[in-house]
Amino acid sequence: MIGRLLVSCQDRPGIVAAVSRFLSEHGANIVHSDQHSTDPEGGIFFMRIEFQLKELDDKIESLREQFTEIGKHFEMEWRIESTAKRKKTAIFVSKEDHCLQDLLWRWKIGELVTDISLVVSNHKDLESVVKPFAIPYYHVPVTKETRHEAANSHLQLLDKYKVDTIILARYMQIIPPQMIESYKNQIINIHHSFLPAFVGGKPYDQAYERGVKIIGATAHYVTEELDQGPIIEQDVQRVDHRHQVNDLKRIGRDVERMVLARSVQWHLHDQVLVHGNKTIVFR
Amino acid sequence: MIGRLLVSCQDRPGIVAAVSRFLSEHGANIVHSDQHSTDPEGGIFFMRIEFQLKELDDKIESLREQFTEIGKHFEMEWRIESTAKRKKTAIFVSKEDHCLQDLLWRWKIGELVTDISLVVSNHKDLESVVKPFAIPYYHVPVTKETRHEAANSHLQLLDKYKVDTIILARYMQIIPPQMIESYKNQIINIHHSFLPAFVGGKPYDQAYERGVKIIGATAHYVTEELDQGPIIEQDVQRVDHRHQVNDLKRIGRDVERMVLARSVQWHLHDQVLVHGNKTIVFR
Amino acid sequence: MIGRLLVSCQDRPGIVAAVSRFLSEHGANIVHSDQHSTDPEGGIFFMRIEFQLKELDDKIESLREQFTEIGKHFEMEWRIESTAKRKKTAIFVSKEDHCLQDLLWRWKIGELVTDISLVVSNHKDLESVVKPFAIPYYHVPVTKETRHEAANSHLQLLDKYKVDTIILARYMQIIPPQMIESYKNQIINIHHSFLPAFVGGKPYDQAYERGVKIIGATAHYVTEELDQGPIIEQDVQRVDHRHQVNDLKRIGRDVERMVLARSVQWHLHDQVLVHGNKTIVFR
Amino acid sequence: MIGRLLVSCQDRPGIVAAVSRFLSEHGANIVHSDQHSTDPEGGIFFMRIEFQLKELDDKIESLREQFTEIGKHFEMEWRIESTAKRKKTAIFVSKEDHCLQDLLWRWKIGELVTDISLVVSNHKDLESVVKPFAIPYYHVPVTKETRHEAANSHLQLLDKYKVDTIILARYMQIIPPQMIESYKNQIINIHHSFLPAFVGGKPYDQAYERGVKIIGATAHYVTEELDQGPIIEQDVQRVDHRHQVNDLKRIGRDVERMVLARSVQWHLHDQVLVHGNKTIVFR
The missing domain is CATH 3.40.50.170 (Formyl transferase, N-terminal domain)
Structure with a gap:
């Protein structure tokens, strides 16, 4: 099952490392990732990750809970979505x-x-x-x-x-x-x-x-x-x-x-x- | 030698016939012609004709003189140019x-x-x-x-x-x-x-x-x-x-x-x- | 009513003059005209004319008959169509x-x-x-x-x-x-x-x-x-x-x-x- | 100073996490990152990272040496370049x-x-x-x-x-x-x-x-x-x-x-x- 993680926050070192480690530790494989910084020297950082994770829909709530810490640490706006849930x-x-x-x-x-x-x-x-x-x-x-x-x-x-x-x-x-x-x-x-x-x-x-x-x-x-x-x-x-x-x-x-x-x-x-x-x- | 005739006037029947007969009678062969009317029912008519005519540069003044009549008849703005004369x-x-x-x-x-x-x-x-x-x-x-x-x-x-x-x-x-x-x-x-x-x-x-x-x-x-x-x-x-x-x-x-x-x-x-x-x- | 005349033939002087005079004499007003010659010096000449003519559908057969002469003279392939007749x-x-x-x-x-x-x-x-x-x-x-x-x-x-x-x-x-x-x-x-x-x-x-x-x-x-x-x-x-x-x-x-x-x-x-x-x- | 890391290898979980942690630990800030996998389920993975690192040119050789381990672990083809060195x-x-x-x-x-x-x-x-x-x-x-x-x-x-x-x-x-x-x-x-x-x-x-x-x-x-x-x-x-x-x-x-x-x-x-x-x- 495919999930999406969307992040925006003040750019600073370590964001990609923290997010990718989080996903890796939870067994998710990144299948697509895009990022953009409005200014390499201290702009706003945006990231969208598509990841594959078995039984995502059962795990999504706990995933969100556990991501909260990273989100707080980097003062992110973020959300995790499952593609199974249609808009x-x-x-x-x-x-x-x-x-x-x-x-x-x-x-x-x-x-x-x-x-x-x-x-x-x-x-x-x-x-x-x-x-x-x-x-x-x-x-x-x-x-x-x-x-x-x-x-x-x-x-x-x-x-x-x-x-x-x-x-x-x-x-x-x-x-x-x-x-x-x-x-x-x-x-x-x-x-x-x-x-x-x-x-x-x-x-x-x-x-x-x-x-x-x-x-x-x-x-x-x-x-x-x-x-x-x-x-x-x-x-x-x-x-x-x-x-x-x-x-x-x-x-x-x-x-x-x-x-x-x-x-x-x-x-x-x-x-x-x-x-x-x-x-x-x-x- | 290649000449160009540019015409604009109130659209009405007979313009193309008159202009093309004029060129034909003067031995010019139309090699390219474009026209446009801003409104099929009585708009402004625009035409650009590229024609081939031997010894155009010798004849261009007399060509212009003789076109004057058509120009007046249809109340045209018009000009005849030779491509030999560069801008x-x-x-x-x-x-x-x-x-x-x-x-x-x-x-x-x-x-x-x-x-x-x-x-x-x-x-x-x-x-x-x-x-x-x-x-x-x-x-x-x-x-x-x-x-x-x-x-x-x-x-x-x-x-x-x-x-x-x-x-x-x-x-x-x-x-x-x-x-x-x-x-x-x-x-x-x-x-x-x-x-x-x-x-x-x-x-x-x-x-x-x-x-x-x-x-x-x-x-x-x-x-x-x-x-x-x-x-x-x-x-x-x-x-x-x-x-x-x-x-x-x-x-x-x-x-x-x-x-x-x-x-x-x-x-x-x-x-x-x-x-x-x-x-x-x-x- | 709008008609279309399509013509192709060996390029030579006088075609546009003859065709436009024909249309003018029959009371048709050219509303759009395009032409192309594959080679200014003796190629094949193509022309498409859109013309306006009252009661075209009554006149189209006689128009075709009378155009035959021009067609023969210039050895044209040609056709006259009324837009009233849909394909x-x-x-x-x-x-x-x-x-x-x-x-x-x-x-x-x-x-x-x-x-x-x-x-x-x-x-x-x-x-x-x-x-x-x-x-x-x-x-x-x-x-x-x-x-x-x-x-x-x-x-x-x-x-x-x-x-x-x-x-x-x-x-x-x-x-x-x-x-x-x-x-x-x-x-x-x-x-x-x-x-x-x-x-x-x-x-x-x-x-x-x-x-x-x-x-x-x-x-x-x-x-x-x-x-x-x-x-x-x-x-x-x-x-x-x-x-x-x-x-x-x-x-x-x-x-x-x-x-x-x-x-x-x-x-x-x-x-x-x-x-x-x-x-x-x-x- | 800006460096570039280029990577290709068999896709599998943990690559992004490992690479981004490496860069983070060496004080490099990712300013741009692109990745592509030819097939989400086990294709070839490609990544290009632009990073900012002070005194990169002094450190580049040691950076390459230390990246070797990651490269081996994931069986990567990889290279690290400094933009200071023009082609x-x-x-x-x-x-x-x-x-x-x-x-x-x-x-x-x-x-x-x-x-x-x-x-x-x-x-x-x-x-x-x-x-x-x-x-x-x-x-x-x-x-x-x-x-x-x-x-x-x-x-x-x-x-x-x-x-x-x-x-x-x-x-x-x-x-x-x-x-x-x-x-x-x-x-x-x-x-x-x-x-x-x-x-x-x-x-x-x-x-x-x-x-x-x-x-x-x-x-x-x-x-x-x-x-x-x-x-x-x-x-x-x-x-x-x-x-x-x-x-x-x-x-x-x-x-x-x-x-x-x-x-x-x-x-x-x-x-x-x-x-x-x-x-x-x-x-």
């Missing part, structure tokens, strides 16, 4: 289906290892897309007047399904602060531009107006400032003078779904660590 | 040599077909780079106090050498309005970011701060608004959390010189037409 | 669904303008994928013994549905010569490698063995020689030493469906012309 | 200058940290390119008759200058087996195609004939089989039907020099490990 995911959508379709397809063929617990939308349009996958679809309308009420419904749903991870798959509504706070670095949004260019609404129209030669998409964790959260992944595609706004949207759809899918997969595999307003992605 | 180019640099080196090398091996008439710099540093190419190097210092004087020197030099095209190969000074006006859509700048992201100074520092996963460079014609002119070409390169600002600069250098070289080549071949604040690049 | 498409699949899913989704949202007349497979597996789209699904098993019989069934089906275009969306069977002959340059295959590297079976295993740093996919017209037909489009994606064969397959799926979708779209828009064993793609 | 490089060229120019420029501005000890060529053409850099240039003609003699001259030169690394920067001659054997995984060649496509001579002509839509370049270690050695890096660029062979060569030059430069840099930083006929590149 629970909620997908939020509005009317555009391309990201949703792509995520559902990848999930169905086993590319995305997660439990998709529910789909939430402010519209009814995509219910028929979700139906064949036997995933509950909740239509929660959001208007100026019902915003507060909708936020409560959302939180209740997320709570009911014990959701870990929220994917905004072209969900065109502002996420209220309470949800952002409750799911810090757990809400992934796909923005349909190459951030920080073209923040806010209608990025393809903005891109067309500016006459850029390349368009892009950006997946990021949601923070209170719109389109300003830590970037997980970006990608681009060439365009030229022959492309009208609708062409940019068509070409952009493919970029968006690729970027979102990659980001979601990395998140599900605990490959993304957040440091300030940036991400470390151990690929 | 005259000035390169402006400051201290960074990568774009300059690259342009000089491409020019020497015959990739860039132009006369590089002079190199102008606000520093002495790159004189030794230019020397082996036997191109005059002018050191024109620019300070707050001498800005006006420097602008005059620049204009006199450009005038003296009958320069058509100005390449800002990482020239880190503001171009004064008079020069921009005199060389409209003839001044190419390379900006070391993926515009419109990271306008202004220190774009790599800005990119590092924002934590982007892709950096880029943008070549554009210079207009009075800083970094806002028509974009000719852009390109990008992946970066990640391991890259410090210096790495972004190193990786960016390669993107900058590629993007600038492509843009300069298209400009020299009359492949770039400007429409409002955008370009049409006939590749 | 009829058959999709062939085996067990992998990613290309099929992608094509069906693009078709449903209106990206691919065609009538998908039927899906043919040597397996039953993907019937449930096709069902919601209300497209007939034919299961035609192919074994060594039934190969001849299957070929006949295929031809009958294609004939019954008056199919123009055949898309092999990861169909893992050899196409018999008779079908290739009957649908020359109308059968598009997606090969899961960057041709000409890794011809034949198991290209991802071959790529893994060779240790390439980039994998790709290739869409091409099917000819009698396996994986040797005219290439329509290729694209690539980076891989590295951490990727096992299954990762290459996963990453490759995304490249395959993008490359196939682009190729199909260009084919449906008559943007692909074949010259010898190469394609001219007017993008 | 000595020989560049081999023929007539094309683009890769040479690029390497020299990167070396001069400090991107490539190495001593370029000499340039060897079978032609005199590029002597003037090298001269300004004050690097010895040896003209060693190679003909069928003098092949054996030339090989001896090469080996003597490499020996005289104590060369570690040989860069074939478009050197168009076969490397004799003796040199390959003496400099195993130390000879980097740039091949002007996307291997394994277009092995051997005239790859751009081959690519043009096949009608590919993307061309590439490949840097690899030289082995006895032509163009079959472990691939270090590849990159590509789009082309289309408008590009003649000369255009492919022009576009390819830019790909070649980028790919070669990246590969050389990784090699110089000990980031490339060879496993069978593949590379592990720790980026």
Whole structure:
């Protein structure tokens, strides 16, 4: 069975030695390890270790208890996870289906290892897309007047399904602060531009107006400032003078779904660590 | 001999027929033709034709005279050029040599077909780079106090050498309005970011701060608004959390010189037409 | 209404003039035009014109008749099509669904303008994928013994549905010569490698063995020689030493469906012309 | 001071723990670490560690001695290097200058940290390119008759200058087996195609004939089989039907020099490990 150990702390000598000895002494074999220090001379140290350990699920609690000492000694933020325990995911959508379709397809063929617990939308349009996958679809309308009420419904749903991870798959509504706070670095949004260019609404129209030669998409964790959260992944595609706004949207759809899918997969595999307003992605 | 006919006008039926008949009647064979209409239903029409015509240089003046009628009829902006007449180019640099080196090398091996008439710099540093190419190097210092004087020197030099095209190969000074006006859509700048992201100074520092996963460079014609002119070409390169600002600069250098070289080549071949604040690049 | 005129012939002066005068005289406005000559000095000339003409569908037969003279004069291969008449498409699949899913989704949202007349497979597996789209699904098993019989069934089906275009969306069977002959340059295959590297079976295993740093996919017209037909489009994606064969397959799926979708779209828009064993793609 | 420890051995539990404890006990701080296992269940394990250690150059010999025990215990291949000791490089060229120019420029501005000890060529053409850099240039003609003699001259030169690394920067001659054997995984060649496509001579002509839509370049270690050695890096660029062979060569030059430069840099930083006929590149 495969487990993951994630660590971040002030960099100083002996961390790798202590952690690897701990795993070795507990019979775990390191199958993959990544580390990063923001500054070789006294920055923040990040590490992600994938290890193999028989009967991990029986041992995981005791493993965590015993790691506490090391964690305290190095003043780490850390967690140990078993890959046997899948993350629970909620997908939020509005009317555009391309990201949703792509995520559902990848999930169905086993590319995305997660439990998709529910789909939430402010519209009814995509219910028929979700139906064949036997995933509950909740239509929660959001208007100026019902915003507060909708936020409560959302939180209740997320709570009911014990959701870990929220994917905004072209969900065109502002996420209220309470949800952002409750799911810090757990809400992934796909923005349909190459951030920080073209923040806010209608990025393809903005891109067309500016006459850029390349368009892009950006997946990021949601923070209170719109389109300003830590970037997980970006990608681009060439365009030229022959492309009208609708062409940019068509070409952009493919970029968006690729970027979102990659980001979601990395998140599900605990490959993304957040440091300030940036991400470390151990690929 | 190869000539080029460039046309823009209000789109309406019969333009291509009239122009191609004109060329055919004058014994010219169209070897390449590109056209673009900003809107099939009554937009602006752009056309670039490469044609072969014996003794073009003897005939070019009479060709121009006779085309005037068609030009008037369709209210065209147009020009007929012979490839035998090379554009005259000035390169402006400051201290960074990568774009300059690259342009000089491409020019020497015959990739860039132009006369590089002079190199102008606000520093002495790159004189030794230019020397082996036997191109005059002018050191024109620019300070707050001498800005006006420097602008005059620049204009006199450009005038003296009958320069058509100005390449800002990482020239880190503001171009004064008079020069921009005199060389409209003839001044190419390379900006070391993926515009419109990271306008202004220190774009790599800005990119590092924002934590982007892709950096880029943008070549554009210079207009009075800083970094806002028509974009000719852009390109990008992946970066990640391991890259410090210096790495972004190193990786960016390669993107900058590629993007600038492509843009300069298209400009020299009359492949770039400007429409409002955008370009049409006939590749 | 929009029509398309496609022309190829020996290059010589006057072709563009004659064709554009013809269209102009018949009241058609050229909205887009592309041309290419394999050699400015006497090569083969290719042209694709999109024109606007009121009541095109009533006039198309008489237009064709009258163009015959020009066609004869320049010894052209040519055709005039109305975009009102959609191509009829058959999709062939085996067990992998990613290309099929992608094509069906693009078709449903209106990206691919065609009538998908039927899906043919040597397996039953993907019937449930096709069902919601209300497209007939034919299961035609192919074994060594039934190969001849299957070929006949295929031809009958294609004939019954008056199919123009055949898309092999990861169909893992050899196409018999008779079908290739009957649908020359109308059968598009997606090969899961960057041709000409890794011809034949198991290209991802071959790529893994060779240790390439980039994998790709290739869409091409099917000819009698396996994986040797005219290439329509290729694209690539980076891989590295951490990727096992299954990762290459996963990453490759995304490249395959993008490359196939682009190729199909260009084919449906008559943007692909074949010259010898190469394609001219007017993008 | 920065040191590098490179390790490969049969994977088994405890390697990371042992190595990191060793470094920790000797006062070294790990600033960067990468590892890879070809198979989590008993494959080959590769590790590259960058560590900081004061007075490394005084201690390096004793460090190596003391590491021997660990090396024996795990049956490792290993080496410990100081970044203070630069690799000595020989560049081999023929007539094309683009890769040479690029390497020299990167070396001069400090991107490539190495001593370029000499340039060897079978032609005199590029002597003037090298001269300004004050690097010895040896003209060693190679003909069928003098092949054996030339090989001896090469080996003597490499020996005289104590060369570690040989860069074939478009050197168009076969490397004799003796040199390959003496400099195993130390000879980097740039091949002007996307291997394994277009092995051997005239790859751009081959690519043009096949009608590919993307061309590439490949840097690899030289082995006895032509163009079959472990691939270090590849990159590509789009082309289309408008590009003649000369255009492919022009576009390819830019790909070649980028790919070669990246590969050389990784090699110089000990980031490339060879496993069978593949590379592990720790980026």
